[in-house]
Amino acid sequence: MVLLSLLVPVVLPLVLAAQPALAITAPELRSQRSLQDLQPDMHGRNLQQQEFLKASLEGFDLSDTDLRGAVFNTANLQNANLQGADLEDAVAFASRFDGADLRGAVLRNAMLMNSKFTAAVIEGADFTDAVLDLPQQKALCARASGTNPRTGVDTRDSLACR
Template identity: 80%
Template sequence: MGALGVLLAWCLAVSPAWAITAPELRSQRSLQDLQPDMHGRNLQQQEFLKASLAGFDLSGTDLRGAVFNSSDLRGTDLQGANLEDVVAFASHFEDADLRGAVLRNGMLMQSHFKGARIDGADFSDAVLDLPEQKALCQRATGTNPVSGVATRDSLACR
């Protein structure tokens, strides 16, 4: 083994290996363009991995097919946003404004909505943890202005 081989073997033995997964890399690229005021933007199919979007204005934003994985959307304005087919795993929507938002077919497992305003939100065919669904039903009112579906009906409230 030559000197270069010895040096390479030593580097591999003493240096920790660092790797970033493809979703983390894509998420970092997509977050570079985010600003606190993103009202009405097209963010379809964007990936937000561990993103801090707390307090952002995403009202009227097209987020169809977006992925929020362990993201913080506390206090975020999502009023009238299109979140159809969104995947939001282990994300925080506490105190977010989801009035008039469309979350049809959303995968919202392990996500939290305590204090979120949901008047007129459409959760049709969305997958939620049962305790979250029950808590949302306690304050579900209104009808979605786009789909015409009552929030209580979209959550299958009893």
């Protein structure tokens, strides 16, 4: 019994150390795995709930792509083709959509805080209940036009333009 009590403090830590460590994968690592499958032409793909953290998607063709619930935090989508894309419930914090083609895109309930849309084409885009910074909303209202072909919502109405 004495020998056992002397061995337990020495052997038990060695046995526990031999067990594999379990850890939650960091979002950036999950994002890197999903980015491995990305190609410049992603037209019409199903990318629901994918994570594109710090992703460079500049100039990518994401037209008619299902991006519902996708996360684009600090992503670069400059000059990307998002025409007809479904971005409902997407999160794009501090992302760049400068020069992106968002014609006919659905951005309902999207969280778009700190994101930039300089020179983005938004004709027929539906921003219903999307969360935007006020300066971005005003800038988008200045050029908003058209009606979304899928939802039937006027772009100006979806942005609550005055």
